[in-house]
Amino acid sequence: MDGIYLDNNATTRVDDAVLEAMLPYFTEQFGNPSSMHSFGNKVGLAIKKARLQVQDLLGAEHDSEIIFTSCGTESDSTALLSAIKSNPKKKEIITTSIEHPAVLTLCANLEKEGYKVHTLKVDEKGRLDLDAYARLLSDRVAVVSVMWANNETGTFFPVLEMAEMAHAAGVLFHTDAVQAVGKVPIDLKTSKIDMLSLSGHKLHAPKGIGVLYLRRGVRFRPLLRGGHQERGRRAGTENTASIVGLGKACELAQAAMHHENTEVRRLRDKLEAGILARVPRAFPTGDVTNRLPNTSNIAFEFIEGEAILLLLNKFGIAASSGSACTSGSLEPSHVMRAMGIPYTAAHGTIRFSLSRYTTEAEIDRVIQVTPEIIAQLRKLSPYWGKTGPATEPEKAFAPVYA
Amino acid sequence: MWDYSEKVKEHFFSPRNAGALDDANAVGDVGSLNCGDALRLMLKVDPDTETIQDASFQTFGCGSAIASSSALTEIIKGMTLDDALKVSNQDIADYLDGLPPEKMHCSVMGREALHAAVANYRGEEWRDDHEEGALICKCFAIDAVLIEETVRANNLSSVEDVINYTKAGGGCSSCHEGIEEILVKVLAERGETFNPHTVEIKEEAKPAKLTNLQRIKRIETVLEAMRPQLQRDHGDIELVDVDGKTLYVNMTGACSGCQMEALTLQGIQQKLMEDLGEFVKIVPSRAGSLSRAASQP
Numbered sequence: 272m273d274g275i276y277l278d279n280n281a282t283t284r285v286d287d288a289v290l291e292a293m294l295p296y297f298t299e300q301f302g303n304p305s306s307m308h309s310f311g312n313k314v315g316l317a318i319k320k321a322r323l324q325v326q327d328l329l330g331a332e333h334d335s336e337i338i339f340t341s342c343g344t345e346s347d348s349t350a351l352l353s354a355i356k357s358n359p360k361k362k363e364i365i366t367t368s369i370e371h372p373a374v375l376t377l378c379a380n381l382e383k384e385g386y387k388v389h390t391l392k393v394d395e396k397g398r399l400d401l402d403a404y405a406r407l408l409s410d411r412v413a414v415v416s417v418m419w420a421n422n423e424t425g426t427f428f429p430v431l432e433m434a435e436m437a438h439a440a441g442v443l444f445h446t447d448a449v450q451a452v453g454k455v456p457i458d459l460k461t462s463k464i465d466m467l468s469l470s471g472h473k474l475h476a477p478k479g480i481g482v483l484y485l486r487r488g489v490r491f492r493p494l495l496r497g498g499h500q501e502r503g504r505r506a507g508t509e510n511t512a513s514i515v516g517l518g519k520a521c522e523l524a525q526a527a528m529h530h531e532n533t534e535v536r537r538l539r540d541k542l543e544a545g546i547l548a549r550v551p552r553a554f555p556t557g558d559v560t561n562r563l564p565n566t567s568n569i570a571f572e573f574i575e576g577e578a579i580l581l582l583l584n585k586f587g588i589a590a591s592s593g594s595a596c597t598s599g600s601l602e603p604s605h606v607m608r609a610m611g612i613p614y615t616a617a618h619g620t621i622r623f624s625l626s627r628y629t630t631e632a633e634i635d636r637v638i639q640v641t642p643e644i645i646a647q648l649r650k651l652s653p654y655w656g657k658t659g660p661a662t663e664p665e666k667a668f669a670p671v672y673a
Numbered sequence: 674m675w676d677y678s679e680k681v682k683e684h685f686f687s688p689r690n691a692g693a694l695d696d697a698n699a700v701g702d703v704g705s706l707n708c709g710d711a712l713r714l715m716l717k718v719d720p721d722t723e724t725i726q727d728a729s730f731q732t733f734g735c736g737s738a739i740a741s742s743s744a745l746t747e748i749i750k751g752m753t754l755d756d757a758l759k760v761s762n763q764d765i766a767d768y769l770d771g772l773p774p775e776k777m778h779c780s781v782m783g784r785e786a787l788h789a790a791v792a793n794y795r796g797e798e799w800r801d802d803h804e805e806g807a808l809i810c811k812c813f814a815i816d817a818v819l820i821e822e823t824v825r826a827n828n829l830s831s832v833e834d835v836i837n838y839t840k841a842g843g844g845c846s847s848c849h850e851g852i853e854e855i856l857v858k859v860l861a862e863r864g865e866t867f868n869p870h871t872v873e874i875k876e877e878a879k880p881a882k883l884t885n886l887q888r889i890k891r892i893e894t895v896l897e898a899m900r901p902q903l904q905r906d907h908g909d910i911e912l913v914d915v916d917g918k919t920l921y922v923n924m925t926g927a928c929s930g931c932q933m934e935a936l937t938l939q940g941i942q943q944k945l946m947e948d949l950g951e952f953v954k955i956v957p958s959r960a961g962s963l964s965r966a967a968s969q970p
């Protein structure tokens with residue numbers, strides 16, 4: 272077996288059928304969709320088809336509500352900056368403490384420019400307090416941005432309900448659905464969501480293509496101005512091959528939706544139960560009863576995540592970690608900290624994220640290998656005694672804090 | 674994934690001296706749980722000679738923290754305590770053929786554990802004095818705390834100042850926004866406002882790594898600049914070979930073999946070190962010098 276890829280929340284492989292759909296658009300179908308001649312015309316039609324495929328997966332009412340962008344991050348930035356620009360008198364933003372940096376870093380920057388950013392806290396399972404949210408909604412708020420599913424734990428936020436609440440208060444609602452699109456059914460036309468971001472490379476389309484869904488009638492200010500592409504809402508010659516690929520990927524995701532929520536879920540549950548049964552002092556993070564079908568995030572106490580990843584990698588297993596060391600920052604993942612996971616466990620969190628390509632044999636292998644790796648690293652840990660955690664680990668080893 | 678050297682990987686996958694040392698008489702515990710590193714260093718010291726007879730470690734940390742701990746125990750075994758105290762974090766990093774900038778703090782932790790262990794052995798109180806902030810400049814591995822303290826202590830007010838005092842910002846310049854934010858904050862404390870302007874980086878302070886060719890060209894440029902002065906004294910210099918940190922040169926004419934040679938070389942060496950931003954040693958290529966000297970009328 273060569274390589275077990277369980278890092279599909281980071282990025283996915285391009286589906287063979289997606290690649291095949293894309294290839295002609297690099298060669299014979301190279302025309303500019305804006306051109307009048309037949310070279311461009313066919314490409315224009317292909318983009319139209321892709322837009323319908325995306326519309327279908329999102330359950331959007333109109334295909335003109337789909338704006339192609341360069342990535343999830345661009346969609347997030349476009350949504351938030353458009354909302355504040357088109358509501359110049361409103362100086363507040365509501366978001367959550369566990370959003371992706373694509374939203375949080377932007378909000379931190381807007382804060383410097385004088386915006387008041389309300390960051391909703393989460394409880395130990397990564398859940399929001401909707402009463403606290405309700406109290407913040409007012410006519411001073413330009414936009415609410417809340418992710419559909421968290422990239423680290425997979426936990427869902429109740430975005431449909433939150434969008435209703437925002438709508439009732441006359442506030443724009445944006446959701447970063449980068450992790451949710453393609454994994455769970457979405458029907459935007461029956462929701463009150465105004466804007467939604469998605470990213471191609473999370474659903475087996477290539478990297479560097481994204482979509483901003485913009486409900487018809489919502490006031491909008493483009494991020495990139497220039498030509499009339501995307502009806503003037505996102506200037507710049509279209510990334511035609513990737514748009515075609517994303518369309519195909521949406522069609523495939525729709526077809527695999529049942530598989531994702533039955534078979535992939537079963538394998539994820541087997542993996543999680545298998546590891547937890549064999550490894551002491553390990554627990555799943557997030558709200559395990561309400562999360563993406565493909566994600567399992569497990570905290571292994573008293574060891575550090577990067578070390579786990581390096582050893583997993585030696586066995587050909589790819590996953591990711593919320594430890595500080597993997598990101599080059601000094602603190603473990605903001606998601607784990609927001610949930611109040613203690614540092615001795617937060618640094619040892621490992622995210623396994625499956626896809627429709629994951630096989631039973633792969634899961635069995637990971638269940639077999641992981642306990643050995645954990646035991647090996649715990650032998651090196653000053654918090655771990657000969658057979659289990661040092662009695663009162665925090666006291667047995669209390670380093671001078673640097 | 675990090676760009677770890679083979680040596681780092683090797684020490685991570687098969688760490689030396691891992692585990693508790695039962696008859697240790699010097700123990701140093703250091704680390705910071707929020708940044709995910711904690712290290713216990715255990716030494717067995719011979720009380721008569723103060724030599725480290727055995728060393729072992731336990732580490733809660735990432736790949737490079739484990740590798741740094743392993744390297745440290747290998748380096749200090751057999752050393753006297755005084756010699757061991759001279760081991761710097763750079764020595765640990767060098768032993769591992771380098772660490773990524775984000776990971777330099779792992780080697781710092783090793784050195785601190787050593788100081789803590791020695792203090793423990795000698796019955797002294799060890800106080801940790803280093804504080805670490807978010808990494809700002811990746812080119813030179815410089816964190817926010819260091820920049821902030823330097824700005825405060827020296828009344829700095831521009832990005833150029835920060836480059837000159839800390840090197841931070843003198844490479845690719847991607848970190849200038851971060852440096853400006855620190856300046857804004859510290860200047861506000863002094864009641865001043867930060868005055869932004871475009872930064873001109875005269876000469877890259879020291880790019881992460883010169884290629885061999887770039888490095889040789891750089892050396893040639895420095896020598897070229899010094900040549901007129903030497904020629905005024907009827908001498909000359911030429912680069913013969915470069916072998917790592919050792920530069921072989923040929924001194925000719927009046928310079929060759931004269932008493933001034935050593936002094937002149939020292940001056941040139943100094944200049945080269947400043948320009949290259951690294952230690953180099955100039956060695957006269959004797960063979961060359963002598964044959965030239967002999968052929969002089």
Ligand SMILES: Cc1ncc(COP(=O)(O)O)c(C=O)c1O
Nearest residue numbers: 342343344371373422447449470
């Ligand atoms: C929740 C979420 N939002 C946004 C992004 C950014 O998407 P992109 O990489 O396409 O910019 C990601 C990807 O990591 C994500 O997981």
Ligand code: FES
Nearest residue numbers: 810811812844845
């Ligand atoms: S990151 Fe600071 S100069 Fe490159």
